[in-house]
Amino acid sequence: MPEKRWSYKSVPNPQVVNDLAQSLNIDKALASMLVQRQITGFDEARDFFRPKLEHLHDPFLMADMEKAVERLIDAIDNGEKIMIYGDYDVDGTTAVALVYGFLSTFYANLEYYNPDRYEEGYGVSVQGIEWAAEQGVSLVICLDCGIKAQDKVALAKDKFNIDFIICDHHEPDETLPNAVAVLDPKRKDCLYPYKELTGNGVGFKLLQAYCSRSEISVEELYEFLDLCVVSIGSDIVPITGENRVLAYFGLKKLNENPRIGLKALKEVAGFTASMTIENVVFVLGPRINAAGRIKHAKAAVKLLLSNNYDEALEFAHEIQKHNIERRGHDSRITEEALAMIEGDEWLANTAKSTVLYREDWHKGVIGIVASRCIEKYYRPTIILTKSHEKAAGSARSVAGFDLYTAIEKCAGLLEQFGGHTHAAGMTIPIENINAFRLAFDEVVSKTITNEQLTPVITVDLKIKLGEISSKFYRIMNQMAPFGPENMQPVFVSENLTLKYAPRVMKEKHLRLELFEEETGAILTAIGFGMVEEHFERLNSTKYFNVAYQIDENNFNNKTTLQLMLKDIKY
Structure with a gap:
């Protein structure tokens, strides 16, 4: 891996930063980070720090939403069999669980279907359509796929008289499938103001629109927001705009009152702390994905729909086994791939x-x-x-x-x-x-440019260690949930030295006591996997610069701030 490049975000207009710092009564470093995120006034900052579900856009701003809701209402009024069809990854399986789970609270004539990764491949399959026809399905709600399924949608209609409502977020072709409705914010003719929803998110908007046309309170839909945040985190979409609102309330639900399947999955994973987007990405996402990677995604949907905790634990243990098997394949094939390159x-x-x-x-x-x-x-x-x-x-x-x-x-x-x-x-x-x-x-x-071939650390700001305080950390943390386009801030502090000799933890991790002579500040820093690259150099160098994130360390009922190192330059 080549040496990392530190790329600094542009320095915001000082007057805008000063005005914002004064209006919010925060220091300039925090105000600078807000301006970098296009938050320049009190009202924008209030909405950013205090998201509300009322900030969600009107779903009928999305092209074809009126047609989609009309067709769904007709299907339910006429007792038609509806199939919820979704991809086999986290976005697809959580989307199926969201739409099927919500509709099943008041409508029983439903089926769900996820294609087999190995037998059918990605997207809408002929087998899936034939299975729908055998079950007497007349409407398919297609989630996280379908935007390029022109031939399959035509086959379903022409041969079996099955209609499609497509809820997708991938890039469409010039010609859209001839479905009853194609919901995709990335359609060129779609004026929907937020373009970065997941497939699950587009399904959520369909249900939000349905609630507004029916007698069902949208509050009942909000009970499914924990599924939304799992899709948002796992699909690595921007945590901005509408995604940020869904993620904020989804995490709240996930931490306070998660659905039984997610609660069981957290237990089996041995995770007891409060969940962040990062935990969703590294704890929940890989396990849900493992079902479709190793066996069949249906196991993940069963888990996410389960209403019985003992049953959910069984499903979660099965998925955990798939995840362990997945890790074995992952490790072996990575070794083989790297050997081929070398x-x-x-x-x-x-x-x-x-x-x-x-x-x-x-x-x-x-x-x-x-x-x-x-x-x-x-x-x-x-x-x-x-x-x-x-x-x-x-x-x-x-x-x-x-x-x-x-x-x-x-x-x-x-x-x-x-x-x-x-x-x-x-x-x-x-x-x-x-x-x-x-x-x-x-x-x-x-x-490709040489810069793009160099791993990059994006730095929000240069600050002094002496600027870091509990208040600074508390306000910074209110910028969460962190993720793409709203990443947890990375800082650089320069001309630091060591208070004590570096310590090695578990043979490969560094623990440093950083000292800033100018301010007298001392902070502990942890560098995972940094021993081989940095131990000797730190012992032979007096001054150095560090890139890091700020975190909390809870030990023996005592909470202290610590730095999580991203890189060191000499």
């Missing part, structure tokens, strides 16, 4: 991208393996494995590089693909892999 002169030293294929790799973990490879070789990465006589691939990008556009330029070698700027999936004929590897690397080489 054993190939061109890949290791010349290429600006990584494209690897082995037919026996587990399809359920190749996306995770792509991310692991990026940790060591920081560049756009695609991991491929054999699936139904084709190669199925999962792609991950680096900060600032548009992966989707790069793949699109190689579309002639692919059978199908889809995704976002930072992550994508694809199917490719096995005989095209080498040609694709070269073509993709050529596109990446021409468009």
Whole structure:
């Protein structure tokens, strides 16, 4: 991994910072961070620090929402069988649990369906449509997929007279599926003011609109907000605007009164603290995902819909087993992938991208393996494995590089693909892999910058250690929930020295007592995995700069502030 680059956010206008600091009675460093987040006045700050569910947008601002709600009302009034169809990842499974769970509180003629990752692949499948027809389904609500399912939606209508309402958040093609309604804020003709909802979030908006047209209180829908926050955290979408409101109240529900399935999952994971977005990403998300990666996503939906705690614990233990198995695959395949890179002169030293294929790799973990490879070789990465006589691939990008556009330029070698700027999936004929590897690397080489090939730490502000206080931390923490586009702040402090010699914890972690001569401040700092890179240098260097986040340490009923190191420069 090359040396990290520290990228400082732009310094806000001092007058705007001063005015905001005075109106909020906070210090300038905190005011600067708010201005960096486009919060420049008292009212904006109030809404940011005190989100309200009334801040959610009118769902009827979304293109096709009127049609979607009319069709759903007709289906329920006429007793039609409705199928809730969702992707097999966290966003898809939580979306199915949200829509099915909410509708089932007052309507019984429902089914739900998640495709098999290995037998059916991503998105709307022919098998899913045929199964719906066998069950007598006449309306499918499709969640977190479907925006590119033109042929499948046409098949459902023409052959089986099944209507579709699509709730998706992926980039659409020029031509939309011929569904009753296509709800996707990323539609070019959609004037909805917030574009970054998850698939679950679009499903939530459909139900919000339904509540406003029916006799059902929207308060009943808010009981499902813990599912919304799990999708928001796990799908790595911006924690801004409407997502921030949903995440804020979703975390409140998750911590105070979570649904039984999530409570069981937290227990099985051994997690007892208050949950943050980061905990959702690293504790709940991987376990829910493991169901679809290792066996079938239906197990995750059953868990999320469970109303019996003992039953939920059984499901949670089953999912935990899948997660342990997933970790084993992840670890082994990552080792094999890194060995392939290291054993190939061109890949290791010349290429600006990584494209690897082995037919026996587990399809359920190749996306995770792509991310692991990026940790060591920081560049756009695609991991491929054999699936139904084709190669199925999962792609991950680096900060600032548009992966989707790069793949699109190689579309002639692919059978199908889809995704976002930072992550994508694809199917490719096995005989095209080498040609694709070269073509993709050529596109990446021409468009990626040296900066994008260097891991970056985005720094909010330079501050003195002496500025850090309990009040500073308390106000900063009210900027949570933290996540993309509202990340937990990173600070830099310069010209620090050590009060005592560095200590090693568990052979690879550093514990430092940082001393700032100018202010006399002393703070403990923890550097996970930093011993190999920094122990010797710290012993032989007097002054250095650190990039860090501020955290709390609770030990023996005593709470103190500590720094979590991101990097050290000498």
